[in-house]
């Protein structure tokens with residue numbers, strides 16, 4: 001967190017002498033190597049009229065770093081990062097493989113394809129990054145850890161099978177993350193393919209095709225026959241153009257760990273996605289509680305890289321330990337600093353593992369509302385039959401207490417699954433089970449993630465419980 005007077009001067013684009021003068025005016029006697037705390041730096045920035053931003057490097061405010069807000073002119077276009085989700089067997093893996101192989105032929109000489117958790121393709125001389133672990137569970141589990149990797153989600157629906165339970169889950173997960181959705185209607189080569197049915201069914205879940213007056217892009221594809229892939233990629237570029245994904249490539253790199261493992265010959269290996277700045281061989285960095293210096297970087301095409309800019313996935317070696325998927329990584333000015341940050345992080349991590357967690361429960365809901373921290377209570381509803389789920393949903397959505405409303409982020413018929421719990425954890429939601437229960441594994445995950453699950457057999461009692469909780473009138477349960 002702290003920077004010396006000299007470093008602060010650089011950050012603010014001022015001479016050290018100017019900063020020292022200003023400090024004296026503020027009543028602080030300082031030398032060039034003196035460390036300043038965050039408050040003083042912010043104060044100075046205000047005095048000089050320079051905008052700075054406090055970045056929380058970890059989930060924990062003890063390790064803030066101060067960074068300049070990127071000037072609009074420093075922000076350059078970066079490739080969009082895309083995740084593929086959908087029901088099992090609808091063709092996610094086949095589609096990822098097809099997109100990758102179509103593109104490899106277009107002149108990427110040398111190198112052997114490497115699995116590094118993500119890959120890039122190029123179309124119309126623009127790049128797109130695909131995360132190649134399909135599925136919404138992996139996606140939301142990352143999000144539950146505070147890691148936002150993705151810009152756009154592709155929801156794959158098999159045209160011969162239509163919308164299935166995991167399709168609906170995927171839509172809820174993508175919406176909860178606030179991401180744009182493109183629907184890939186797959187398997188259109190099959191004789192019983194019915195793309196219109198898919199459109200019809202998704203409309204019921206709020207994804208209305210453009211030609212029907214909505215704003216969701218639908219693309220017909222066959223992953224197996226490699227039909228429509230180019231059209232899909234063009235639509236991704238279109239969505240990217242509208243959303244203008246940008247990053248500043250000219251600063252120290254920051255990003256997220258996609259996967260990591262201990263390799264027998266190379267030691268700890270991490271596959272990371274660079275999100276800001278440019279990562280270079282030789283950089284000292286922290287990833288989660290681990291630190292290191294980049295020894296080598298390999299691209300998804302198996303080529304050695306010297307540097308990697310925003311939205312580029314790379315495999316790195318040179319770590320001292322194996323970080324976790326979803327860990328943030330960040331480059332520091334030197335290895336000593338990186339090590340000290342990593343060590344401090346390890347300590348706070350142990351502390352927070354022991355400590356409490358801030359997820360909402362019905363018991364403390366009223367406090368959050370009173371403190372003005374909440375405007376919406378996120379709820380997931382699962383029930384034995386669709387009819388009662390809809391009835392409960394309709395009633396809960398009508399509740400309003402002191403300007404706070406209930407928002408149903410996912411609902412469906414069926415038992416409470418781990419996917420529901422992970423979504424709840426990532427979205428700070430509570431789960432209501434109507435005539436259904438979680439299985440033991442799901443229950444264990446809920447306890448670990450501190451997700452509040454409430455089970456009911458009568459619609460009225462579920463509504464009453466939520467209402468009472470919002471009014472702070474819930475009887476404590478012991």
Ligand code: GDP
Pocket residue numbers: 086087088089090091092093094095134186187188189190221222223224225
């Ligand atoms: P995932 O579970 O969503 O990853 O689905 P997979 O990619 O494993 O595909 C499931 C099955 O559907 C496999 O047997 C694929 O060969 C088949 N499949 C995938 N895409 C297509 C397609 O476009 N047309 C046809 N006919 N079969 C497909």
